Every structure is written in C-alpha cells, then in structure tokens.
Amino acid sequence: MLSSVLALVTLFGGALAVEYTCEDKAVLSTSFVGQNSDVKAETFSCSNSLSEFSALSAASTADDPTDVCGASCTTNCFTPSGGGPNPNDCQIIVDALLYDSQNIGALFTIAANTSGVAMTYATCETFIIDQASYDLTYCRDDWSNVVEYVAFNCQSTQNAHGGNCVATDERWFIQVQTATT
Ligand SMILES: *[C@@H]1O[C@H](CO)[C@@H](O)[C@H](O)[C@H]1NC(C)=O
Numbered sequence: 001m002l003s004s005v006l007a008l009v010t011l012f013g014g015a016l017a018v019e020y021t022c023e024d025k026a027v028l029s030t031s032f033v034g035q036n037s038d039v040k041a042e043t044f045s046c047s048n049s050l051s052e053f054s055a056l057s058a059a060s061t062a063d064d065p066t067d068v069c070g071a072s073c074t075t076n077c078f079t080p081s082g083g084g085p086n087p088n089d090c091q092i093i094v095d096a097l098l099y100d101s102q103n104i105g106a107l108f109t110i111a112a113n114t115s116g117v118a119m120t121y122a123t124c125e126t127f128i129i130d131q132a133s134y135d136l137t138y139c140r141d142d143w144s145n146v147v148e149y150v151a152f153n154c155q156s157t158q159n160a161h162g163g164n165c166v167a168t169d170e171r172w173f174i175q176v177q178t179a180t181t
Helices: 002-008 087-103 140-153
Strands: 026-033 039-045 073-077 107-110 115-121 124-130 136-139 163-167 172-178
Touching: 026 087, 039 087, 073 140, 073 172, 087 115, 087 124, 087 140, 107 115, 107 124, 124 140, 136 140, 140 163, 140 172
Parallel strands: none
Antiparallel strands: 026 039, 039 115, 073 163, 107 136, 115 124, 124 172, 163 172
C-alpha cells in the first residue's frame, strides 16, 4: 500500500502550501455515498484557481491526456498545527472511495474550469478541482490513496492541519481539510 501511494505523491516537494477556498461556490449536486451512504458527495463550481497558479493551468496543452489516473502530485502540508481534520474521519472517506470504486466504477469525471467534487464526513473534507478548460477523468482509488496519505501525514505532529496534493502539470489538485459545513 505505502509503495503504491509513494508512486502517486511526491513528499513535501513543493514550496506551495496555499489553502484553497472556493469563491462563488455553486453546488450542482449532492448525494451520499459509501457502503453506509454516510459520506456526503458534492459537485460544485468555483470562480477561482489555486492562487499562485496561472489561470486555468497554462501548463496544459490540448495534447495532454484527459485521463489523469495514476498521474503524480506533490504533497504540501498546511501550517501551523491545530484545527486539522480527525484522520479517522478521513479514513471513512478513504473507505467510501474504495467502496465506490468497486461498486460504482473506478473512474469519475471532474468538470472543467475550476469545478470540483467534494467528499465530507464529520470533521474531514476533501475535494478535487479541475483547473483545466476541459473535463478530466480520475480514479477513485487514487483519490482514496492521496486522502489517506495527506490525512495521516499532515497532522499536528507535522506542525500541520491538512494539506493538498498538486498535480505536476497543475491541471488538478486534491485538498484535505477540516470540514467547513
Ligand atoms: C472553459 O472556459 C473556457 C474559457 O472561458 C471556454 O472556452 C471553455 O469552453 C470552457 N470549458 C468548458 C468545458 O465549459
């Protein structure tokens, strides 16, 4: 398990540890997923990109594959410690994503132009945002691995309260944070 996660995430490689807050959030759909239907899943759109990145990922070109399953990302923890999500709540999301991967499908779509998909359980929220100008496809088990890694490695003992994992080409990123609702 650990080696497969390490294939996906580069550890603390980046200087960017900017927490993303969705501006002008519009929730497009809400459902409850996982084996016990207790993890809230939302699709939503935002008006902003992750700050410090050029708008809508200048790094991408039309030739890049839209299926970003297995693509690597760089983990950044948010400092300082305190107020982070309970990693055991994040674990419920991890398990729900694995359950959905087996029972709904391995792949899911993230809509273009800073739209996203969020999963929330108790204190833990994670979301993935597509910063490209076209839809992307990602794998639920990869998302699950990233959530597990960030949730347990960006804790108060690491002087952190959650973190993100930003795709090498900056077209998408995953954030793990304290639930806002
Ligand atoms: C994303 O925004 C760009 C610029 O406004 C637009 O050209 C493109 O069609 C949009 N993509 C989608 C899938 O809506």
